[in-house]
Amino acid sequence: MGKLKLYGLEPSPPFRAVKLTLAALGVPYEFVFVDTPGQENLSEEFLKKNPQHTVPVLEDNGHIIWDSHAICAYLVSKFGKSDSLYPKDLLQRARVDQRLHFETGVVFANGLRSITRPLFAAKLTKFPKERYEAIIEIYDFLETFLKDNDYVAGSQLTIADFSLISTISSLEAFVKVDPTKYTKVTAWIKRLEQLPYYEEANAKGTRAFFSMIEKANFAFSS
Amino acid sequence: MSGIVLYGLDVSAPVRSCQLTLRALELDYEFQEVDLLAGDHRKEEFLQKNPQHTIPLLDDNGTLIWDSHAIVCYLVDKYANSDELYPKDLVRRAQVNQRLYFDASALFMALRDICAPYFDNDVTEISQEKADNVRDGYGHLETFLGDNPYLNGDAPTVGDFCCAATASSLPAFIELDAEKYPKVNAWLERLQELPYYEEANGVGARKYVDMLKDKLTLL
Numbered sequence: 001m002g003k004l005k006l007y008g009l010e011p012s013p014p015f016r017a018v019k020l021t022l023a024a025l026g027v028p029y030e031f032v033f034v035d036t037p038g039q040e041n042l043s044e045e046f047l048k049k050n051p052q053h054t055v056p057v058l059e060d061n062g063h064i065i066w067d068s069h070a071i072c073a074y075l076v077s078k079f080g081k082s083d084s085l086y087p088k089d090l091l092q093r094a095r096v097d098q099r100l101h102f103e104t105g106v107v108f109a110n111g112l113r114s115i116t117r118p119l120f121a122a123k124l125t126k127f128p129k130e131r132y133e134a135i136i137e138i139y140d141f142l143e144t145f146l147k148d149n150d151y152v153a154g155s156q157l158t159i160a161d162f163s164l165i166s167t168i169s170s171l172e173a174f175v176k177v178d179p180t181k182y183t184k185v186t187a188w189i190k191r192l193e194q195l196p197y198y199e200e201a202n203a204k205g206t207r208a209f210f211s212m213i214e215k216a217n218f219a220f221s222s
Numbered sequence: 223m224s225g226i227v228l229y230g231l232d233v234s235a236p237v238r239s240c241q242l243t244l245r246a247l248e249l250d251y252e253f254q255e256v257d258l259l260a261g262d263h264r265k266e267e268f269l270q271k272n273p274q275h276t277i278p279l280l281d282d283n284g285t286l287i288w289d290s291h292a293i294v295c296y297l298v299d300k301y302a303n304s305d306e307l308y309p310k311d312l313v314r315r316a317q318v319n320q321r322l323y324f325d326a327s328a329l330f331m332a333l334r335d336i337c338a339p340y341f342d343n344d345v346t347e348i349s350q351e352k353a354d355n356v357r358d359g360y361g362h363l364e365t366f367l368g369d370n371p372y373l374n375g376d377a378p379t380v381g382d383f384c385c386a387a388t389a390s391s392l393p394a395f396i397e398l399d400a401e402k403y404p405k406v407n408a409w410l411e412r413l414q415e416l417p418y419y420e421e422a423n424g425v426g427a428r429k430y431v432d433m434l435k436d437k438l439t440l441l
Contacts, residue, residue: 051365052324063313070319077312090300091285097292101326102274109327110335118351130339144273 002062004029007046008055009036010205011212013112013166014068015056019205020162021072023197027079037120037212069100072159085159096153099145099160107167111138115174116213125218132220135175139182142168146184150191165192169206173213174220226251229268230277231258232426233433235333236290237278239325239387241426243294243380245418247301259341290387291322294380308380321366321373321381329359329388336395336438346438348395353440356396360403363389367405371412378413386413390427394434 006022006029008015022029034040034055041053050057050066058065058074065071076086087093111134118124142164145152153160168177168189179186192198228244228251230237244251256262256277263275272279272288280287280296287293298308309315332355339345363385366373373381390410392398400407413419 052362060313065313065316065320067320067323069323070316073319074312074316077315090296091287093299094287094292094296097295098287098289101289101291101323104323104327105331105334109331114335141274 002060005032005059006030007032007034007049007057007059009034011209012036012055012205013108013170013209014054014163016166016202016205017068017159017163018056018058018071018075019201020166020195020197021075021085021159023201024085024157024162024195025075025079027075067104069104069159069163072162073100076159084156087156087158092154096158096160099153099158100163102141103160103163103167106141107138107164107171110134111171112167119213119216119218125216126221127218128221132175135171138168138171139175139177139185142185142188143182146188151188161188161192165189166202166206169202170209173210174218224249224251225283227254227281228252229254229256229271229279229281231255233430234277234426235330235387235391235430236276236384238423238426239290239380239384240278240280240293240297241422242383242387242416242419243297243307245422246307246378246383246416247297249297249301289326291326291380291384294383295322298380306377306379314374318374318379318381321379322384324362324366325381325384325388328355328362329385329392332356332359333388333392333395337434340434340438348438348440350441353396356392359392360389360396360398360406363406363409364403367409372409378416382409382413386410387423387427390423391430394431395438396440 004027006018010016034046036055040046041055047053049059049064052066054066056066056068056071058071065074073086076083080086086096114134115127115131142152149155151157151161152164177185177189193203226244226249228237228240232238256268258277262268263277269275271281271286274288276288278288278290278293280293287296295308298305302308308318332352335355336348336352370376372378373385386409389398389406398406414424
């Protein structure tokens, strides 16, 4: 049986969401670096694997899977000793799925990528208030989701926490989470930072992402 | 009676993807209109059910679920006699999931990024960047279809329902050029052949497009 291959790079939040999941499952894999700043994801070889040319991509015994959320769900279903990270119970699963879709749309696409895409491509350094407000809206929703729970989808850690923390920790490059306003979000971040694999799977890559942003010398328009 | 209630509006793409799925599963349901313009979704009663104040919202005999993608997967897993709409095989499921996350991020966000500023702040201009996001969405769908009739192969899945509901709404802003995107065009026509498609998606999509078509201008 071939080893798992994970294609991507450390600064990428969805890549880190998968890293967190693999670490939590204790599943070994080979990391294959994809130079997206250098547009390696647009090479013919990569497009054959993933025509949407995004990272991360998982290769498992010849099967190619992309989209971090689809990958995380697949990994838990296939390798998890229990289903706690992605519950089989239909209602619990629907809650996790809703958080994952919230992450991909409201958080990743509308919150993060709407800034990083023009930033890294056209090298813009000033952004409208709309983008700042999108991030505040995210933090507001997350505070609500965590109102009665230690984790985003309930009382247990799930892949929804991994997906969201990878992007939230990255969004702090633009807007810091105010600890007096967002007490639940702040506590949740600290809780996840206690995970033994957090440093290697997410903190290190978040720092790499911050470096990329700092170089761009960024500011919100008022 | 199934005891299922779907909250939403027929012009909403994600609501229509749930309608397509409910009809495909032959489930009866009660439709409860949520008047977004009147702010129904931000009233206390609705917020108690869905703190993210979005539509659609499903009430399955007291079980509340929101986000169209979570809803459609739940419905198939719970009620379907077989798994074609959302395969249990892990690799095939992951491939359908990829289409669902693509709809939630690339397609729907491209739509929301244009219609939300219009409804909230009367923004009637569509920037080049936002227009390109829609065209990228069409382009990716064209690629995903490849040589297959549907997004995940030979048969429709919830991936098709969600992406088609959004793709049939995007022409409100950017026309779906049939010469540039022939496979997407053919796929939407193919889905129209489903006996429930017109009622579950066709009517609402046309209403959405007619409502917005001449209101916004491309920069």
